[in-house]
Amino acid sequence: MSSIAISLLDLEADSPVCLEADDYQKRPGKWCAGCGDFGALNAVKRLMAKEQLQPEKTVFVSGIGCSSRFPHYVNAYGFHGIHGRALPVATGVKLARPELDVFVTMGDGDCTSIGAGHWIHAIRYNANMVVLLLDNNIYGLTKNQTSPTTPQGYASMTSPRGAVLPALDPLQATLGVSNASFVAQTADWVPVHMYATMQAAYEHPGFSFVRILQRCPKFTPDVFQKNVENPDLTELLVHENGVDVPALEQLFKARRVHDPLNIDDARSLARRSDMLRLGVFFRDDSLPVYEKVRAVPKVSAEEKVARLNKEFERYAV
Amino acid sequence: MSTADIKSVECMEIPEHTVEIITNSGEGAQKCAQIFGQTCAKMGNGVWTVEIIPAEIEPPHHTVTSTSGNIIRFGTEKITNWGDQSKLAIAFNDQVLLSRHRLDSLKDDCIILLDSCWQQHEDEEIRRMYEEAMDEMSTKNYRFVLVPIEEEALKIVDNPSHGKNMFALGMLAEIYQRDVSIIEKQIAHIFRLKPPKVTEKNIELVKSGIAWAKENLDFQFRINSIPFDEERIVMNGNQAAAIGAIAAGMEMCAMYPITPATSVSHELSEIIESYGGMVHQAEDEIAAAGVAIGASYAGKVALTVTSGPGMALKTEFLALAIMIEVPLVVLNVQRGGPSTGLPTKVEQSDLLSSLFGQPGDAPRVVIAPRTIEECFHAMITARRIAETFRCVVIVLTDANLATGVQQFTRPPLDVRWQQGAMDQSPVPEGLRPYEWDLETGLSRRIIPGSPGGQHTVTGLAHDEDSLVSYHPSSNELGMKMRSRKLAVFQSTLMPPELHGEQEGDLLVVGWGSTEGAIVEAVDRACSEGYKVSTCQLTFLSPLEPGLKEIFSRFKNVMTVEINYSDTPGDPYINEDSRRYGQLAWVLRAHTLVDVDCWTSCPGQPLRPRDIYTHIIAKLEPNEEGVAA
Ligand SMILES: Cc1ncc(C[n+]2csc(CCOP(=O)(O)OP(=O)(O)O)c2C)c(N)n1
Ligand code: SF4
Ligand SMILES: [Mg+2]
Numbered sequence: 051m052s053s054i055a056i057s058l059l060d061l062e063a064d065s066p067v068c069l070e071a072d073d074y075q076k077r078p079g080k081w082c083a084g085c086g087d088f089g090a091l092n093a094v095k096r097l098m099a100k101e102q103l104q105p106e107k108t109v110f111v112s113g114i115g116c117s118s119r120f121p122h123y124v125n126a127y128g129f130h131g132i133h134g135r136a137l138p139v140a141t142g143v144k145l146a147r148p149e150l151d152v153f154v155t156m157g158d159g160d161c162t163s164i165g166a167g168h169w170i171h172a173i174r175y176n177a178n179m180v181v182l183l184l185d186n187n188i189y190g191l192t193k194n195q196t197s198p199t200t201p202q203g204y205a206s207m208t209s210p211r212g213a214v215l216p217a218l219d220p221l222q223a224t225l226g227v228s229n230a231s232f233v234a235q236t237a238d239w240v241p242v243h244m245y246a247t248m249q250a251a252y253e254h255p256g257f258s259f260v261r262i263l264q265r266c267p268k269f270t271p272d273v274f275q276k277n278v279e280n281p282d283l284t285e286l287l288v289h290e291n292g293v294d295v296p297a298l299e300q301l302f303k304a305r306r307v308h309d310p311l312n313i314d315d316a317r318s319l320a321r322r323s324d325m326l327r328l329g330v331f332f333r334d335d336s337l338p339v340y341e342k343v344r345a346v347p348k349v350s351a352e353e354k355v356a357r358l359n360k361e362f363e364r365y366a367v
Numbered sequence: 368m369s370t371a372d373i374k375s376v377e378c379m380e381i382p383e384h385t386v387e388i389i390t391n392s393g394e395g396a397q398k399c400a401q402i403f404g405q406t407c408a409k410m411g412n413g414v415w416t417v418e419i420i421p422a423e424i425e426p427p428h429h430t431v432t433s434t435s436g437n438i439i440r441f442g443t444e445k446i447t448n449w450g451d452q453s454k455l456a457i458a459f460n461d462q463v464l465l466s467r468h469r470l471d472s473l474k475d476d477c478i479i480l481l482d483s484c485w486q487q488h489e490d491e492e493i494r495r496m497y498e499e500a501m502d503e504m505s506t507k508n509y510r511f512v513l514v515p516i517e518e519e520a521l522k523i524v525d526n527p528s529h530g531k532n533m534f535a536l537g538m539l540a541e542i543y544q545r546d547v548s549i550i551e552k553q554i555a556h557i558f559r560l561k562p563p564k565v566t567e568k569n570i571e572l573v574k575s576g577i578a579w580a581k582e583n584l585d586f587q588f589r590i591n592s593i594p595f596d597e598e599r600i601v602m603n604g605n606q607a608a609a610i611g612a613i614a615a616g617m618e619m620c621a622m623y624p625i626t627p628a629t630s631v632s633h634e635l636s637e638i639i640e641s642y643g644g645m646v647h648q649a650e651d652e653i654a655a656a657g658v659a660i661g662a663s664y665a666g667k668v669a670l671t672v673t674s675g676p677g678m679a680l681k682t683e684f685l686a687l688a689i690m691i692e693v694p695l696v697v698l699n700v701q702r703g704g705p706s707t708g709l710p711t712k713v714e715q716s717d718l719l720s721s722l723f724g725q726p727g728d729a730p731r732v733v734i735a736p737r738t739i740e741e742c743f744h745a746m747i748t749a750r751r752i753a754e755t756f757r758c759v760v761i762v763l764t765d766a767n768l769a770t771g772v773q774q775f776t777r778p779p780l781d782v783r784w785q786q787g788a789m790d791q792s793p794v795p796e797g798l799r800p801y802e803w804d805l806e807t808g809l810s811r812r813i814i815p816g817s818p819g820g821q822h823t824v825t826g827l828a829h830d831e832d833s834l835v836s837y838h839p840s841s842n843e844l845g846m847k848m849r850s851r852k853l854a855v856f857q858s859t860l861m862p863p864e865l866h867g868e869q870e871g872d873l874l875v876v877g878w879g880s881t882e883g884a885i886v887e888a889v890d891r892a893c894s895e896g897y898k899v900s901t902c903q904l905t906f907l908s909p910l911e912p913g914l915k916e917i918f919s920r921f922k923n924v925m926t927v928e929i930n931y932s933d934t935p936g937d938p939y940i941n942e943d944s945r946r947y948g949q950l951a952w953v954l955r956a957h958t959l960v961d962v963d964c965w966t967s968c969p970g971q972p973l974r975p976r977d978i979y980t981h982i983i984a985k986l987e988p989n990e991e992g993v994a995a
Binding site: 076105106107109110111114121122125126127128129130131132135137138139140141142143144145146147150167168170171344346347348349351352354355357358359361362364365366367 | 408409411556598599600601602606610613614616618619621638640641642643644645647649650651653654655656657658659660661662663664665666667669683684687774777780781782783785786815816817818819820821822823824825826827834835
């Protein structure tokens with residue numbers, strides 16, 4: 051099915067052929083049964099179908115971890131790199147080819163631990179890409195070690211008596227960085243919300259950071275369980291410039307109208323631990339985007355040689 | 368020791384001279400020397416310059432550790448290295464001069480133009496230091512000429528630290544009869560962004576230096592130049608690499624500042640955007656490698672520039688590029704190591720880490736330009752290799768090439784070098800992302816945007832479809848194919864050329880920037896009847912072919928390198944324990960020849976005389992069998 055669709059696309063760039071969500075799946079995901087990464091993949095496929103992204107013009111970049119296997123399963127170009135370093139690669143791709151759609155998938159260890167330096171700076175570069183943090187609160191691929199987002203007291207193989215420090219909050223961290231332009235949180239067990247959030251992230255012109263609370267039945271089966279079972283513990287942040295899914299009104303009683311342009315409210319909401327909050331915390335479409343700021347006009351080969359010859363004058367003997 | 372009397376000027380015609388300008392750091396020695404060196408080059412002299420730079424920006428003045436300076440060797444013929452010792456020095460104070468004396472940098476009869484203000488200084492401590500310094504230097508027959516450098520500068524500027532250098536330049540211009548209009552043009556260029564008054568003041572200072580020298584000095588030197596008809600340019604190695612990168616069509620330079628590589632990015636930042644490219648200053652060297660790899664993966668011609676410590680950080684990414692076969696050029700301007708080492712000084716200690724510094728087996732190409740001219744051409748070669756073989760090419764230069772200034776034939780440019788790397792034609796149905804030619808390991812590179820080519824590159828072991836595979840045979844095939852490319856590349860190389868006879872008692876093998884000094888030393892030994900030849904390797908991975916056969920024609924083979932090796936005869940050092948120089952290590956393994964080495968890591972370029980001494984020691988060992 052998918053191969054037919056691609057070859058049709060080859061014939062005509064703006065082919066009227068419509069790709070379905072499943073056409074964007076290259077091969078079945080190999081995560082554990084019940085892994086939240088499946089849901090994220092589904093939402094991404096739906097988004098790609100909705101936007102009719104051209105598979106050859108889309109690049110998925112990842113690091114290393116369960117979540118970083120993502121690109122292998124998507125019908126697009128993929129770059130499965132090294133642990134923690136997805137963002138520099140994605141920045142390079144975007145600088146080289148601003149016309150490509152770039153998605154990044156990272157785990158919590160990948161992004162907030164080994165890759166934390168790149169994370170901070172990528173937020174500030176604000177290159178136009180969708181960045182999905184698949185946060186299962188644990189190191190999955192290496193089998194159950196504490197991550198920066200592991201809840202305090204939660205036991206793992208490296209903290210058998212429980213994580214000793216308070217967890218790092220990726221939302222607060224992101225909201226603290228200059229030039230942060232889009233910060234959202236969603237959860238794999240609310241697929242409609244996850245899809246809508248990805249949609250908003252895709253539409254935002256800049257670095258769209260989405261933390262996805264991702265269930266890992268293998269190693270952290272219980273970290274999100276209360277919230278999965280009881281929607282009353284979750285508040286949805288709704289706004290026309292953020293995410294507002296009417297279909298969720300029934301399920302989630304707690305809804306708060308939050309203007310994503312309001313950074314102070316965004317920060318204070320991110321800090322509060324009374325409830326879990328899903329939605330767009332912050333969004334500002336007007337902030338400088340790195341590849342745009344750095345864009346320079348193309349120069350022909352002949353012109354380059356002519357300029358270089360002139361450059362030599364400076365050094366002429 | 369006296370101010371020269373007035374004077375019948377004696378003008379000596381000489382083939383070459385070596386001059387040192389020695390100041391406190393921050394007093395503009397580099398600017399003065401740059402202009403002087405460029406002027407000599409523009410007048411058609413052969414030139415080689417070496418910077419003396421402290422690691423700090425401006426350490427306390429008037430101390431032996433504050434020395435900032437520059438050595439300019441120039442002559443009628445081509446100059447290939449900094450030579451043995453300086454024959455004329457301008458020193459702004461006794462302490463910085465003393466530091467050069469202690470390094471044995473000044474020839475026994477060196478003429479020293481020293482600022483006269485310290486001898487009778489009002490501060491007793493300064494007078495005492497001056498006396499002690501003079502006392503210490505009295506073992507040599509230096510010819511001191513006291514010059515009121517500061518006093519003269521003060522007549523024109525309020526802050527002598529920003530003027531003495533130009534006064535000194537004026538003296539040099541007079542002593543060596545330089546073309547003042549060339550000097551003026553360069554001053555105007557250097558200060559083009561400042562108000563015109565700055566240029567005027569600087570020229571006034573130069574003129575006062577000239578006038579003072581005219582009136583007070585009784586010697587001059589004439590160094591003729593051989594007329595030439597080809598066009599020539601003069602630049603340092605980092606400029607040559609930067610311009611070379613643009614000539615090679617490189618569009619993305621991702622970097623993080625590190626001495627002595629940074630000035631490559633300064634040069635590029637200044638001009639690359641007008642060529643449609645960019646310099647991305649990343650958050651660290653790891654990210655710089657990542658951005659360059661990402662850009663190259665997406666079809667740009669990318670470069671990352673660094674020095675040793677940054678190279679260490681890029682390690683994991685380089686292995687990834689090798690594994691996924693994304694072309695990448697890495698310029699490593701070597702400095703002294705390990706760790707932070709000698710940030711501003713030359714060393715050739717990154718050879719082994721450049722060859723083997725990655726986890727797993729990660730074959731890559733390593734090339735080492737020998738001259739500043741080759742720094743330019745290396746970038747073009749490197750791109751070509753990286754793209755043809757879908758591999759990583761490391762270009763190893765060093766601080767000596769980076770800051771040394773030399774003139775060379777203006778390279779003709781080729782518009783084909785500018786060709787983009789991007790081929791986005793549809794990928795033929797069924798073409799696999801790593802469809803290795805089983806004979807050569809080569810495969811077509813597929814770039815995002817090419818319809819039908821969607822696949823995921825991965826640093827995990829993978830098969831021809833780029834699918835993660837732990838299958839024993841597919842892992843071995845990948846290893847074999849990545850390695851095969853190097854052998855194929857080697858088959859295109861020529862055996863190295865020898866300087867000197869094709870056989871003899873000793874072959875000296877060097878690599879990179881040491882060529883000029885080695886050749887000079889070998890020529891000296893040959894002129895005394897010794898049977899010594901030398902060859903300078905440029906390709907270090909893969910090695911140039913035919914080495915074993917070449918080595919077999921010599922009784923002894925010895926490398927000369929600027930890195931550490933154990934000295935035979937030192938405590939605990941014996942045949943069992945001795946660690947060899949890095950190239951010697953590689954050559955021994957590669958040829959099974961008992962290659963010896965003489966290496967040194969003094970934080971400065973090698974001197975021909977020291978190489979010469981060790982050549983003779985190798986040929987005529989004394990009783991203990993070690994260097995005399
Ligand atoms: C440089 C390096 N250090 C460590 C590892 C081992 N490693 C692989 S994945 C991983 C952590 C995975 O956790 P996370 O990023 O949260 O992703 P998840 O598997 O949970 O999706 C680690 C430590 C590695 N591959 N590379
Ligand atoms: S270990 Fe956890 S995160 Fe990894 S695949 Fe299994 S369920 Fe998913
Ligand atoms: Mg995780």
